[in-house]
Amino acid sequence: MGKILITGASGNLGSRTLNLLLKKVPADQVAVLVRDPQSEKIERFVKEGVEAHQGDYFDYNSLLRAFNGVDKVMLISAQAFTDRNTQHFNVIAAAKQAGVKQVIFTSIIRRENSNLIVPEVSMSDLFAEQTLKASGLAYTILRNPPYLEVMHMYFGDALKAGVRVPEGSGKVAAASLDDLAAANVAVLTQHGHENKTYTLSGSEGSSFADIAEALSEISEMDIPYEAVSEKEYIDSMVANGLPVFMTDFLLGWVRGVNTGEFSETSGDLERLIGRKPMTYKEFFKYQFSKVED
Missing domain, CATH: 3.40.50.720 (NAD(P)-binding Rossmann-like Domain)
Incomplete structure (x- = not known):
């Protein structure tokens, strides 16, 4: 090699x-x-x-x-x-x-x-x-896909304010950075991946409402999901000190989630790494356990 x-x-x-x-x-x-x-x-x-x-x-x-x-x-x-x-x-x-x-x-x-x-x-x-x-x-x-590690950026501190995002029922099959890195290594060290395109979606899709429900279950708290207008979403982030250019950036990702842009579960990631990718519930459970420690 x-x-x-x-x-x-x-x-x-x-x-x-x-x-x-x-x-x-x-x-x-x-x-x-x-x-x-x-x-x-x-x-x-x-x-x-x-x-x-x-x-x-x-x-x-x-x-x-x-x-x-x-x-x-x-x-x-x-x-x-x-x-x-x-x-x-x-x-x-x-x-x-x-x-x-x-x-x-x-x-x-x-x-x-x-x-x-x-x-x-x-x-x-x-x-x-x-x-x-x-x-x-x-x-x-x-x-x-969107990284599980950055999903919180789309809705802020859910434990304090809930999941407040513009309305939409689309899902996102997010994946962890560790699983995506493992896919990178598979392609770098194996033959047969030349001139191919892979869709590295996670194995399970979730809407923002699903995320609120999962966070409620994991934290044993009531984490509400609230649909807000895009203006309310941007105004809230600006009020929390986020520059306008970043609010537009994050809104673009939220729109993608809500319209199902990132909902495909292709199976490519699982095939490349040889195991099931971490799910959003597993990820949030792990993150919450670190906060408790």
Whole structure:
């Protein structure tokens, strides 16, 4: 197996992918691209033999240097509210120029022919997918659902205020970062995933009403679900100190959930990791147990 490089290796998904990858691949076959190779998050991996490259998606020359001698690049998608199109294009172009054989890209789940636009995410992810497919590189596109770890951001502190979101009965098959990282590692270490697109949905969908019910059961408290107008939703978040650009961003995800944009349970995630993904009830139960401790 040739060298594997993970971009964004100090981030939430990238760091989990790196941890799991090192359980399957010798450290000297793994490289990372990070802004600060001397950070505590990365330093311990360097001591184990991982090759760390300083750089970022905007610095094309740093990408060329990092990709030299690399067979597979795990492209963790760029953060929202940045020039994602330029960043993703640079990574794909540099990988092509450096002789990389395969790029694995983390994209967003969406229904075919969907008109929903999640601000700062969906259109730039589609651009990256199209660019990667046109590059001539072998590719694997891993379409990620909303993360279980960020679901609370859509409705705030449910234990204090309940689940207050705009009305909708759609469901979201969210998945945990650990399960998605395991899928990344499966693709990085196995053959047969070239030129394929996977929908990495969780195994069980839930509406916001379902989440309120689950939280009530787990906490043994009455966690109400309350449908509010989009204006009330935004006004409430602004009153709690959230900038307007973030309220629009979160509203886009909530609309996606309410319209069933993320409801598909494809089974791809379970097949890749070889087990049932963590359900939303299991996740919230685990989180609540940590709060109690």
